[in-house]
Amino acid sequence: MRRAWTAPVLLLIVGAGVVAGSFVRGRGGTGVVLLVVFVLLAGATSPLVFPRSVGAVEARRRSAVDGRPVVFWRPGCAYCMRLRVRLGRRARRLHWVDIWRDEAGAELVREANDGNETVPTLLVAGRAYTNPDPAWVREQVSSAR
Structure with a gap:
């Protein structure tokens, strides 16, 4: 069971780091777009679809x-x-x-x-x-x- 969720969780963790970096640099719009992209990628690689x-x-x-x-x-x-x-x-x-x-x-x-x-x-x-x-x-x- 854990193996099935490894990729989606890693995508969310990496995405959170990238999004946080965007917000720190003052690029909130880019951060929101990246957040959506990483969440969609995590969902697509998960067993949920x-x-x-x-x-x-x-x-x-x-x-x-x-x-x-x-x-x-x-x-x-x-x-x-x-x-x-x-x-x-x-x-x-x-x-x-x-x-x-x-x-x-x-x-x-x-x-x-x-x-x-x-x-x-x-x-x-x-x-x-x-x-x-x-x-x-x-x-x-x-x-x-």
Whole structure:
């Protein structure tokens, strides 16, 4: 759990220092803009922008029932963020597994990627796809029951 929040917290700490420096130099407007930028970056790299994660076992069970793909991801991953943003509202239709919170999910990702924890890894009908094109993922979501 702590690992998931390391990057966002560090961004907030560094941002606070940069913003404080701007205010000390008398650049309040710049400080406010920088504060907004750092808060947005921290939010974007946090687990908050992703749908609620479930365990790998539960996600695979749900996927077998409803045919929806399973996405294995981790906080702070730029490629996971890209996929999440490009899916838009459709992202809620997928089953998301945070591999930093679920060891079974991390193990499945390592098995699919030659021992590496490369994410996003998508599981569709029992087959793993590493860093798939978001347009292809949208098609998979649309074709799911």
